[in-house]
Amino acid sequence: MNSEWSPAARVRGMGASVFTEMTELARETGAVNLGQGVPELAAPESLLKDVAAAVLGGANQYPPAVGFPALREAVAAHQARRYGLEYDPRDEVLVTTGATEAIAAALLALCDPGDEVLAFDPCYDAYPAVARFAGATLVPVPLALDGDAFALDVAALRAAITPRTRVLVLNTPHNPTGKVFTAAELAAVAEVCREHGLTVVTDEVYEHLVYDGRHRSIAALPGMRERTLTLSSAGKTFNVTGWKVGWVCGPAELVAAVGAAKQFLTYASGTPYQEALARMLGGVEAWAEELRSTLRRNRDILSEGLTRAGLRPFRAEAGYFVQADVRAWGYPDGVRFCRELPLRAGVVAIPTSAFYLRPDAPSSLVRFSFCKREESVRTAVEKLIQAI
Secondary structure, three states: OOOOOOOOOOOOOOOOHHHHHHHHEEEHHOEEOOOOOOOOOOHHHHHHHHHHHHHOOOOOOOOOOOHHHHHHHHHHHHHHHHHHHOOOOOEEEHHHHHHHHHHHHHHHHHHOOOOEEEEOOOOHHHHHHHHHHHHOOOEEEEEEEOOOOOOOHHHHHHHHOOOOOOEEEEEEOOOOOOOOOHHHHHHHHHHHHHOOOEEEEEOOOOOOOOOOOOOOOHHOOOHHHHEEEEEEHHHHHHHHOOEEEOEEOHHHHHHHHHHHOOOOOOOOOHHHHHHHHHHHHHHHHHHHHHHHHHHHHHHHHHHHHHHOOEEEEOOEEEEEEEEEEHHHHHOOOHHHHHHHHHHHOOOOOOHHHHHHOOOOOOEEEEEOOOOOOOOHHHHHHHHHHOOO
């Protein structure tokens, strides 16, 4: 290799992640893996049969770059039915290769070098990465620790805004904390965005997995539809994270900008999946109710087990994960805890520091996943209790 070669600045320092390290630890030790949010739960049988039929029927070539019309129509109908948001499927809905591509295409479309993007900290690790690819800087806005939950700090949000702030990335339901932004919190965020002319990219992939309260979309608030791109996907809702089918809804001019970037990322993908999901999305409510029941039970088993093991769990209102403070086990550092846990207890988790951007962020938080078979969650809990 040329000794003068070096990676581009946009990827410099982006080595193997802690997720890779913990997954390898799980493989090496045979530990129960409550690290990554990879479901062990089944997808709807009818959906799987539809995909098989689509593949065998020849739906294996490029779909339209913007997505199959039937899926865009189903997404638009879903948004109208659940949130009262009307989108024209012809030019206000775009199908993407998962929500992560939607985030990347959105920030590439909305940001110029030197711009700043706000996101609530801790945050999904793709946000700072794709902001960096766009030449922008992600500015973390700390979520406040409030008892056994996380809360919006409006003063911190206002303090983070500068003349270079262009976009706010809002993730609710939130990964990794399991927080659902309340109606009052969303109203406060919307007020700040309107006041400062910010565009909102809202990541709502866990929209159907809310256990306490209900999901609200910020796009439905006064003056927000015209400045908001709403992102979601099929992966978490239907336990098909490997299919990578997502979508973007918003005003036509914003969606067109996202599409301009997206066409040179994947162009298009997932032909048989798109066809099947177009049919499944209309009946999502019945399926999601059953899935929520399963996940809520797993959440409660895990939370109660963490408490019995002497760890302090935080309230998980939605999603796949429970946060826990591990200082009671003598670990001020969640990274060390997670590296030693597979051998000590036969369980793998992820240090929450992997999601924090601030150097002064809490270091003793750890994320446990419960999107597993109940047997896996119960086994992990037993191992944690035995390891006290």
